[in-house]
Amino acid sequence: MEQLVGVGHQAFQAAYSKYDTSGDFGERRAAHSSWFGVLADLGFPGLMLFILLVANGFRTCIRAQRLAKRDPSLESLGKMAMAIEGALLVYCVGGSFVSDQYLEMHWHMLALSAVVDRLVRERVTVAERVPVGSRLEDIGAALAGRIAIPAVRPAKS
Numbered sequence: 123m124e125q126l127v128g129v130g131h132q133a134f135q136a137a138y139s140k141y142d143t144s145g146d147f148g149e150r151r152a153a154h155s156s157w158f159g160v161l162a163d164l165g166f167p168g169l170m171l172f173i174l175l176v177a178n179g180f181r182t183c184i185r186a187q188r189l190a191k192r193d194p195s196l197e198s199l200g201k202m203a204m205a206i207e208g209a210l211l212v213y214c215v216g217g218s219f220v221s222d223q224y225l226e227m228h229w230h231m232l233a234l235s236a237v238v239d240r241l242v243r244e245r246v247t248v249a250e251r252v253p254v255g256s257r258l259e260d261i262g263a264a265l266a267g268r269i270a271i272p273a274v275r276p277a278k279s
Contacts, residue, residue, distance in 0.1 A: 126165050156217030163223075172223070176214065179232045182239035183207035189242045196242055203238045206231055 161169045183203045190200025209231045217223065 154221055155219065156213075156221060156223040159221040159223045175232055176210065179210050179235040180207060182235045183210070186235075186239040186242040189246050192246060196245055199238055199242050199245075203235070203242070206235045206238060210235070 157169070157172075160172045164172070183206050186203035187200045187207075190196040190203065209227075213225075213228050213231065217228070222228070
């Protein structure tokens, strides 16, 4: 059963000697890959969830960049999304050679990708609802969330 669901959270090193009966490679060895570390600790279901989380991080960064291109005022959020995407890429490549699947920075980058994506989507949604010719103060207040702007209905043709 351990082959399917893993040996438990951070338990691979403790369980290593159970599977290496020769003892030629020492005891408490690391998996030397984040991907294989997750597979050993959490099994195939855990690895699939880990891959889905990383893929979702990339997806949200790409979506945030695409939405930020619509509005020049969102340029800084688009750049943040690009930086987070780069950090995730570095983690994926580096994590293939080092067991750091529980490194906090990786999880922070995944959370930041979701935050930047949400900020961009909120601002794009508010900007799409702001009627043309609105006063600048009203738009600023709407972006700050102090007033609600009613949805603009399309003109009847």
